[in-house]
Amino acid sequence: MADSVLEPELLGQILPVTAVSFSNKKTVLIGEGSCLAIFDVDSEKFISKHRLCIEKILGISYDIKSDRALIWGNNTLAVLSSPNFDSPKYITTNDWIHHAMLLSKYEIAVLTAHNAVTIYNITSSFIRQVFCVEQPLLCSGKLYLTDDGTIKVVAGTIFNYIQLWTVGKSEKSTIDYQMTTHEGTVFGTAVSPSGNYIASCSDDRTVRIWTCHGNEIAVGWGHEARVWGVQFLEESKLISWGEDTTVRLWNLHNGKLEAIKVFEGHEGKHCWSAHCFNGRMVSGGADGRVRIWDLEETGIERLSLDLSKAYEELGLTFPLEERYISFCLIGLEKAIASTYLGKIMIYHIATHKWRLLFDDARFFRSSFVKYWENMNYIGIADRNGKLLLLNATFTIIKEFEIQSEKIMELLSSPTQSNILLLTRTNSKNLEKSFYEIILPPDFEFASFAYDISTAILVLGSRQGAVCFYILPTITTSIPLESVRCCRRLHGREGVRKVSLQGNDLLTCGRDGFYNLYAISPSYDLIQTHSFKAPKGTIEQILTRAGRKYVYGFHDQDFYFSDESSCFQIFHEDCGGSKRIWDFHVDEKLRSTLIYMRQGQLHIRIDNAESADTVAQEGTHGREIRALSIRPQPTEREGTVFATGAEDCYIRVCLLRMNDQIMTLLRLKKHNTGIQALSWSSDGKYLFSSGGLEEFYVWKISDSKNGPIRAVLASECPTVSIPPDLRITSFDIREEKNENFVIVIGYSNSDVKIWLYNESTGFRIIAEGTWTQCCIMSVRMLGEVFMTAGTDGRIVLWDIRQVLGNINRSTIFRLKKPFCVIALHQSSIKAIEVVQVEDHQWKLSTGGDDNALTKSVLKIDPWIPSAMISQLVQNVDAHAACVTGVMLLDDVLVSVGLDRKMKFWSPELRCVKELKHGVADPGGIIAISGGERRIVLFGIGIQVYRVLGQPENETRMLRNDHH
Structure with a gap:
């Protein structure tokens, strides 16, 4: 042959992004493997991609004066010119390259791993080389020029110290200063624009600032793992990036280094690269994602509304006992607030002006305000049963008085907004209908939804249950009982939101899951989809232009995320979910968040339609250990496959016809890295295995125009106490009536055969053991199965008797293997x-x-x-x-x-x-x-x-x- x-041809890839740099404010250079990609920020499109003769691009330095880019990796340097960045000129060194810079139009300085600087002509011809008198192995380094044209080196060593030395005219140079307070390998160094300060980062998780004379002046803590790199934006501001996937913005003031913002744009482990230029920042991670950030937060505004100043603006005297009681947003531009002393006020966000709407003794000490977006109505209620309904011009259009119990809260249905708590109004004549309902035992009301077309009312509880009521068309004095109560939808955690979408019920729980259920005619719930927030809890799910967005809380932060692309749009420290808050986002993703902290109202306004950009989608940020292609032809244009990785996530992805990879769905249930994946022949079920004897069955549904959905159908029982074995491999034989015979290999050399059916679950039907080696692979070969393990042998097992008696309750003991063949010396x-x-x-x-x-x-x-x-x-x-x-x-x-x-x-x-x-x-x-x-x-x-x-x-x- x-x-x-x-001839293999590379079609597409998602690899760790190990180098990024702006060439100007509109163009980004991205190093991914050996590929250099040129991305236009304004059009959000790639201009071109080039394969370089560099095994892995590890650094990019762009010289604005000459419009040239230096790209390096290992011992190879490429010189490319803007705007096409093609026809590279290569320079090969005899050592690992840490940094390179243009000295002039024709000369390049290169810093290599043994503390040497080599000067080359751009045509790759050698000019001269200068060594430092000490030559420790470097892990990082930067070259820079002083005002008089002297070449300086800031070198970070594997021995925890930093060396500052000058490239002189002789072959060897002495050390100017040595900085020794780091307690780990120095992974990154940077020099401020003036050359007066040096920044470094290390294995010890710190960022340190030094004078150019080697004196340490500040230490910054905040990264949760190793810090890979630093860059100065200006004399007092710098960024750092690291293994914890974050980029942190630091401010140096009065000898203190303070982290003023954290950018979370990557998944798994490692943000490998970042670069700032003219108010923009680009970051690249091990997940292959490239994020572009607006550091200047164009369109972002933050307001603090002190109630005493509102009184002053309105010409009123502020009583000491006065405080905010309730508030909400009216779209993006207004907010309404009620106070302890009964004042109802409107705040106009654009003009920063207050307006006193009511000063009413009825709302003294207790009042609620609520906005119903779909009908553009505002509700104001007190705890004694009085309710005012206002229109968009803040005119009272109806007054209600509910005579039964006190009003405890005003809620809105996410499906139909003409519903007040247990009070239905008609949108034309605003007639009220009052119903008394009987709550099931152990049911604390927390959320509700109502479908006016079917008259179905759904209540969610603080104990993880939902119950259904059918409201009669006319008011009745007979208390209504629920037609069905479904419990433990979110364990014992509360159901924060419920929403009716045709015959589907969507729930969001405090456990961080949002679940989708099909509602049967008898009001039983059949789960069709489930998703867990990567961090914290979910408050609501939105759909904008066919994409899914979620918002919720993680620790003290409110977050807003694009779930379709698996990235966070913004997060805000607001004190956590127990605070009073409200959030509104429009179709263009412009948003307003309002929350109360320390007695003040705080508002975050984002008027930018798309301030930050995802230049390139990513995948797992950890090692992918399993990949399985869906065998059933899909209605989607492309190939659907599933991946499982060390980050414990399963991703269902689409390989498009243009060879781009898009994530359709993420599944989280495993607590350890995924070991194996396999689809059923019809693509309806996905099987996954991992450590701790985790074996799960996922039910997948898909349609051409609709979203792909998945739900955990079942999980296999564990076999040991404690369950500490890995399920390294398995294989499936499909029988009639959606019965699956599953052979599972365990890390202690056990083999177990399970019978699985969605309606009956798992039942063990046979088991056996092969020596003491770990079983690495299992394959079904008709009525025989084969295992391969760490002993280098393949082993064949006869299971005819097992397959012929799968409906019996007997657990067979597998006979000794009938064939053992040694093929390898080890695993x-x-x-x-x-x-x-x-x-x-x-x-x-x-x-x-x-x-x-x-x-x-x-x-x-x-x-x-x-x-x-x-x-x-x-x-x-x-x-x-x-x-x-x-x-x-x-x-x-x-x-x-x-x-x-x-x-x-x-x-x-x-x-x-x-x-x-x-x-x-x-x-x-x-x-x-x-x-x-x-x-x-x-x-x-x-x-x-x-x-x-x-x-x-x-x-x-x-x-x-x-």
Whole structure:
């Protein structure tokens, strides 16, 4: 087979973004693997992408004067010119590059890992090299020029100290200053614009500020993990970024370094890169996401409304006992507030002016205000049953008096806004209908929704229950009982919100979940979707332009997030969910938040339609350990697949026809990293496994125009006490009536066979044990299953008796394996089994011993017996562990920890190899149908198309043609 026959082509990727830089305020340079992407901020589109001859881009430095970019990684430096950034000129050094800068139009200075600075001509010719007299191994460093043109070096070492030295004219330079107070490796250094201050960050989680003479003047704490980099914005402001995925903005004042803002834009672990320019900041993370932030917060306004100043503005004397009692927003532009002494006031946000609406003794000491957006009505009530209804001009249009009990709260239905608490009004003549209802036992009312078309009222409780009532068309004095009460929808946590959407019920709970249920004719609830907030709790879910948004609380912060793209739009420290607050957001995502703190009203106004930008979507911020492609053809244009990673999340993604990857759904239930994933043949169920014996079944529903939905259908019982085993692999055999026979391999060498049905759950039907090794892979081969483990052997088990008696309650003890074959010296990490005939399979394996094997496995299930034939081995297939194998026609494709993808002939002769960009690869999988595409996953994802045909296949096609 000739080397040129097969040609892998990279189609798309999501990799850690390890370098970012603005070239100007409108253009961002992004380094992702070996790819340099150029992004236009204003149009929010990529201008171009270039593959460089750099294994991984680790740094970008842009020189505004010459409009040139220096891109480096490992020991290679590329010089590119704006605006096209093509035709790079390369310089190769003999050491790892930490920083580079242009000295002039033709000269470049490069700082390398052993504390040396080399000067090159831009044509890559060497000019001279200067060493520091001490040459510790550097972990970071920066070059900068003083006003007189002297080259200075700020070097961060692996030995916890920083060296400041000058590049002189001789071959060796002495150290000017040495800073030694860090307690960990120095990962980043920066120099202020004037050169008077130096910033550093370290393994010790601190950011430190020094004078240019080596004196420490400030230490900043705040990062929750290692800090990777720092950059000065101005003399007194700087940013830092780190392993905790955040970027922090710091202010230096009077010898103190204070974190004044935290930017949370990435998931998993590591914000690897960030850069600021002219009020904008770009950040790149291990999740592959690129965020662009508006540091100047254009369109953001914050107000503090002191009640005494409101009195002063209105020309009134402020009594000491006066205070706010209730308040709410009236759209984005106004707020209404009631006070202890009975005043009702309107605040105009645009003009910052108060208006006294009422000064009424009826509202003395107790009053409520509420705004119903859909009808544009305002309600004002006291606790004694009096209620005023106002229109948009604040004119009273109706007064009600409810004679029964005191009004405790005014609530609005998210479905129909003409509902007041247990009081229905007609939008035309505002006639009231009063109903008395009987609450179920142990039911504290917390939320409600009403559908006027079906007269169904739903109440949510503080104990996690909802109950249904059918309201008669006319008022009745007969107390109404609920037709159904459904409990434990959110455990024992309260149901904050309920909403009716046709035959669906949506609930938000204090447990952080929002759940979607189908309502049966008998008012039973069938769960169709569930999602948990990544942090904190959810207060409400919104849909804007087909995208889902959620807002809620995490610790002391209110947050507003784009759930469709899995990123946070903003967060505000407001004191937590127990405070009084209100939030309004329009269709263009302009928003207003109002909350009370220390007796004052605080308002955050965001008039910008899109201040921050997601330049590139990401995926897991941790190692992807499992990937499974949905077998059933989908109505969506593209390929649906699921990924599971060390961040404990499962993502259901869409590989679009343009090879871009979009996350459709995130699932969170696992408490440990996901080990394996598999779909049912119809794509209706997704099975997942992890540590702590976690094995879950998810029910997935999808439609072309609607959202994809998922709900946890069932979870497999644990088998040990405590449940501390890993479920490293499993395989599924589908039987009639949606019965699934599931073979599960455990890390203690146990094998258990379970029968699963959605209506009956899990039932164990057989079990066995294989030595003391960890089982790494399980494969079903008809009426036989195969395991592979850390002992390097494949093991075949006969389960005919088990499959013939799955409906019996007996738990079978598996017979000893009928065949054991040693293929590797140590753990089998990758396995591919493809059936070619009845009872015959092609078997390919890769191991921890760096070896590959390829063979044909023949099984006679009736004896039973098995035989390996055509065995071919390559003991030095990779330079490190082989983590993935797959068959592409007659070509075996393998990946390993040596960062290489190799293509092998049937004789296991390497016919093609390439360096891929996925670190710590977890495996490789083929996409069936159409083009021959393969997906490589690990720390990131890459999609390749394999062009060409093997020689023998090409020759066969030509013969058929003639």
